[in-house]
Amino acid sequence: MSSTNNTDQPAWEPAKVKAEILKRYPAKVARKRAKQILINEALGNETPEISANIRTTPGIITMRGCTYAGCKGVIMGPTRDIVNLVHGPIGCSFYAWLTRRNQTDAGPDGANFMTYAFSTDMQDSDIIFGGEKKLTTAIQEAYDLFHPKSIAIFATCPVGLIGDDIHTVAKRMKEKFGDCNVYAFSCEGYKGVSQSAGHHIANNQVFRHIVGENDEVKPGRYKINLLGEYNIGGDGFEIDRIFKKCGITNIATFSGNSTYDQFASAHTADLNAVMCHRSINYVADMLETKYGIPWIKVNFIGADATAKSLRKIAQYFGDQALTDTVERVIAEEMPAVLAARSDVRARTEGKTAMLFVGGSRAHHYQELFTELGMKTISAGYEFAHRDDYEGRQVIPTLEVDADSRNIEEIRVEADPTRYQPRKTPEELKALTEAGYKFKHYEGLIPDMEQGSIVIDDLNQYEAERLVELLKPDLFCAGIKEKFSIQKLGVPMKQLHSYDSGGPYAGFLGAINFYHEIDRLVNSRVWSYMKAPWQQHPELSASYVWE
Amino acid sequence: MLLRHTPKEITERSALTINPAKTCQPIGAMYAALGIHGCLPHSHGSQGCCAYHRSTLTRHYKEPISASTSSFTEGASVFGGQANMLQAIDNIFAVYDPEVIAIHTTCLSETIGDDLKQIKKKAEAEGKIPKGKEIISASTPSYVGSHVTGFSSMVTSMAKLAEPTGKKNGKLNIIPGWVEPADMEEIKRLLNLLGVRSILFPDTSGVLNGPLSGEFKMFPEGGVTVKELKSTGDSIGTLALGEWCSAEAARWLDAKHKVPCRVLDLPYGLKATDRFIDVLRTLAGVSVPEEIALERGQLVDMISDMHQYLYHQKVALVGDPDQMIAMTEFLVSLDMWPMHIVTGTPGKRFEERIEAITKDLPYQVNVRAKGDMYLLHQWIKNDPVDLLIGNTYCKYIARDEDLPLVRFGFPILDRQGHQYFPTVGYKGGLRLLEKILSALLDRKDRDAPEQSFELVL
Incomplete structure (x- = not known):
């Protein structure tokens, strides 16, 4: 039994697929989901509108997690020298303990708290009488044991409900210690509609409490920050390897393998390169407004995209020496990439993929599939907003609903002493006229083929139906979705934490990914679904000896 | 070092939990x-x-x-x-x-x-x-x-489906506790061998150890049915395995519907399995078949065959209370020395049970209910051991302290087999013993100087 869909014609019309999926829902749910399932009819400049960043329907088995997961798990999790103390019952701290594959190099200073879980383990008495005292003691105990540069406090659901003032506790302890920055995140799981709210809460506090704390000028000629790269499976290491080879200095990665000091120095960089638009584009905006650092969208997923992003960075600095180095590096790296690609592509050409992941990955990873000659027939995000689908031009028109209203937007002004535009208006104008795009992201939809199906906040039932109806050769989502898809005989690649393997970013990452996809879609295991007697039952009637 | 910030010196903490030995x-x-x-x-x-x-x-x-x-x-x-x-x-x-x-x-x-x-x-x-x-x-x-409390509460809610009809069903309720699907399967196999008719709940066998066949069944074949749960009020008795996991449901059925109950330890290792089989025999009024006696003898045989590698080996272990109690007893029965025992689940009786099981040992064990893995690691730094037993998170301690590790408990995120191969009963005892011996002997082979590296062990 093979699930390979070798025909060029889809077995199902997209409109019929959509109708088939909606059929099972109660009317109210069907109406809501209809707006989140979009048949891509992008023509010319018209991008159809999709409903996104709205509430998950209770009872529907969603892929989404919570605000705490986005704040503690995703954004602050990969920072190695901050003690991340979770204020709440034990579970939230336990589940976010080493469960994302953020690789970490403890570096020469040797501080690495990634392998630890810290919790106040709130008990019923704390819920009844308040947990501020226990939190205060826990912060003191963490300080006495480890003397970290910084302690971050994370609120879990009950903390907001019982009204513990974690920010005041943090402020008091910071003042008391003098040499340890303590701050808190009101990232209760019930806030917002997905992890995305947690990214925002985390980034706001990093910007407010850490960025700008260290004015020391770091060495380096071409200084950038890499925003929205979390070093899953070592992606950040590979990107840093390439930067180093090109002579580009990465002042701060937000937040893979990061340190407190990287955040503190981020305002000293001269360009912000944004990887994951969803999780961090607002930080790029704030860094520009407050410190005068322009930002561009980059993508290091895919070898061609990597080369393009490097050239974009070089073009910004406008220095021939850098341009030459970047071209030399690309020329050095690409032969191995192309050799692997042509080897693998013979076995992947024409195969189909579905991607339902993240707030950027469902877009970025299409680059790699294109390089393999594979077609993405359906894709969508778990926690993205409309601008991630349709492009940034929709941002002014986005409606702020009841769930988004409570997620703080920081108002930033130019820093009175440290605001320093990195480019003169003339330089910016020249770059723009040459086709250079700042603050620009077109989103996923324009890059997908007509007739492809774009689905926001896909759920387990829809995933199963999609796979049954369209029979892709590969499905990509998260760990919770992995095995229900594979039970159907279709390989599934986890693209949040990758299960295993990586890096997949940069040039070496592309080679890794080609081999991984080759392994997945061409594995022998998918031919073992039925036993011989199940395939040919008619032959099992009697004993026949040769 | 992965846990490089853990000092040897132990200071009491009153508010901060570090590296928990429990979840919610x-x-x-x-x-x-x-x-x-x-x-x-x-x-x-x-x-x-x-x-x-x-x-x-x-x-x-x-x-x-x-x-x-x-x-x-x-x-x-x-x-x-x-x-x-x-x-x-x-x-x-x-x-x-x-x-x-x-x-x-x-x-x-x-x-x-x-x-x-x-x-x-x-x-x-x-x-x-x-x-x-x-x-x-x-x-x-x-x-x-x-998490153990939550398991117990849901099991009690299952028991609350009981609708006694007044007519006995001739079955024993068996509450297996928080064990693996393979263990539930093994308990059912033993019940079959003994000829005991039973209602096992919960039963994750056939649910969480399913096949790959090209079909996805959201609700697989396995699991105790609602009909069976309703019938638990008509059973002749309830045997609950594990005080923390299972006793509450059994006692509820006893108090509410007069279904008499017995609470035993989880049947890990020789002695707990002995008690399990013996109590089953008595409750159901059956005789124990030769097959089970044979399995027991095989376990005793392996213990005796390999005793030289087990004798007085020091062990640190962490996990859930019912598991730790049975495992500590098993280790003592092997003449091994459990030194440090931690569970994250609160309960004073835990420390009392461990102290009772280890009272004849020539040293004082370190035991802590409501402890954490940070404390366990510090105990190990102060009094080193030869073997560590616990869930996947223990691999960080094992690597830092260069200790052989047997993965046992929940969660196990980096190895497979727990859903397919039981660790309860005598067969399960053989598997636990095999895992312990393999860990110790792999280490011996790795560390032995060339002149004393041996073919036969």
């Missing part, structure tokens, strides 16, 4: 509910709870874990989660059509005081529960007890 109640309730046939576990709280529990169980079992959530928003947290729960019930029956929805609460819904019984009444009154379908619920506040 709801995941236990979710695991237990998966042991009901046709059941969709439902988490009444923020969607992150459900996502985390599903992820952890998925990584442990490498199987699909279907469970739904009330997806609380800030509004629901202020005004109560009833509207979300009612909407969820509609959607769940329409889209997934389970036989049972097993709802558990979270710290969020408990803190705001949602009353699941009242919500269920409202759902019934509004005709939201189709005929023949069931909703059960358990209160599982994350700020009380641990």
Whole structure:
């Protein structure tokens, strides 16, 4: 039994697929989901509108997690020298303990708290009488044991409900210690509609409490920050390897393998390169407004995209020496990439993929599939907003609903002493006229083929139906979705934490990914679904000896 | 060093837990509910709870874990989660059509005081529960007890489905505790060999150790049925394995429906399995077949064959109370020396049981209920051991201290086999012993100088 869909014609019309999926829902749910399932009819400049960043329907088995997961798990999790103390019952701290594959190099200073879980383990008495005292003691105990540069406090659901003032506790302890920055995140799981709210809460506090704390000028000629790269499976290491080879200095990665000091120095960089638009584009905006650092969208997923992003960075600095180095590096790296690609592509050409992941990955990873000659027939995000689908031009028109209203937007002004535009208006104008795009992201939809199906906040039932109806050769989502898809005989690649393997970013990452996809879609295991007697039952009637 | 900031010097902490040896109640309730046939576990709280529990169980079992959530928003947290729960019930029956929805609460819904019984009444009154379908619920506040408590609470909610008819069914209720699907299968095999008719609940065998065949069944064949659960009130008795996991449900059936109960340790290792078989024999009035005596003899044989490698080897272990009690007894029965024992689940009786089991040893064991892995690591630094037994998180201690590790307990995220090969009963004892010996002997082979590296061990 093979699930390979070798025909060029889809077995199902997209409109019929959509109708088939909606059929099972109660009317109210069907109406809501209809707006989140979009048949891509992008023509010319018209991008159809999709409903996104709205509430998950209770009872529907969603892929989404919570605000705490986005704040503690995703954004602050990969920072190695901050003690991340979770204020709440034990579970939230336990589940976010080493469960994302953020690789970490403890570096020469040797501080690495990634392998630890810290919790106040709130008990019923704390819920009844308040947990501020226990939190205060826990912060003191963490300080006495480890003397970290910084302690971050994370609120879990009950903390907001019982009204513990974690920010005041943090402020008091910071003042008391003098040499340890303590701050808190009101990232209760019930806030917002997905992890995305947690990214925002985390980034706001990093910007407010850490960025700008260290004015020391770091060495380096071409200084950038890499925003929205979390070093899953070592992606950040590979990107840093390439930067180093090109002579580009990465002042701060937000937040893979990061340190407190990287955040503190981020305002000293001269360009912000944004990887994951969803999780961090607002930080790029704030860094520009407050410190005068322009930002561009980059993508290091895919070898061609990597080369393009490097050239974009070089073009910004406008220095021939850098341009030459970047071209030399690309020329050095690409032969191995192309050799692997042509080897693998013979076995992947024409195969189909579905991607339902993240707030950027469902877009970025299409680059790699294109390089393999594979077609993405359906894709969508778990926690993205409309601008991630349709492009940034929709941002002014986005409606702020009841769930988004409570997620703080920081108002930033130019820093009175440290605001320093990195480019003169003339330089910016020249770059723009040459086709250079700042603050620009077109989103996923324009890059997908007509007739492809774009689905926001896909759920387990829809995933199963999609796979049954369209029979892709590969499905990509998260760990919770992995095995229900594979039970159907279709390989599934986890693209949040990758299960295993990586890096997949940069040039070496592309080679890794080609081999991984080759392994997945061409594995022998998918031919073992039925036993011989199940395939040919008619032959099992009697004993026949040769 | 991976845990480079852990000092040898131990200072008492009163508020800070570091590297917990437990997690929260709801995941236990979710695991237990998966042991009901046709059941969709439902988490009444923020969607992150459900996502985390599903992820952890998925990584442990490498199987699909279907469970739904009330997806609380800030509004629901202020005004109560009833509207979300009612909407969820509609959607769940329409889209997934389970036989049972097993709802558990979270710290969020408990803190705001949602009353699941009242919500269920409202759902019934509004005709939201189709005929023949069931909703059960358990209160599982994350700020009380641990994942073990949540498991126990959901198992008790299963028992509460009991509807005695007044006519005995001739069966024994067996509550296997928080063990693996393979262990539940093994307990059923032993019951069959003994000729004991039983209702085993929960039963995750056939649910979380499923085949790959090109089909996805959201509700696989396995699990105890609602019909069987209703019949537990007619059983001749209940045998509960594990004081922490199973006793509450058994005692409830005893108190409420006069189904007499016995509580035993989980049948890990020789002596606990001896008691399990012996009590079963007595309760059911059956004689023990030769096959079981043979299996016991094989376990004793291996203990005697390899005793030289076990004798006085020092062990540190961490896990859930029922598991730790049985495992400590097994280690003592092997003439091994359990030195440091930690569980994260609170309960004074735990320390008393461990002290009783280890009272004849020529040293004082370190034991702590409501301890954490940070403390265990510090104990190991102060009094080194030869072997570490615990869940996957122990690999960080094992690597730093260069210790052989036997993975045992929950969760195991980096090795496979626990869902297929039992560790209960005599057969399971053989497997545990094999794992312990392999860990010790692999280490011996790795470390032996060339002149004393030996072919035969």
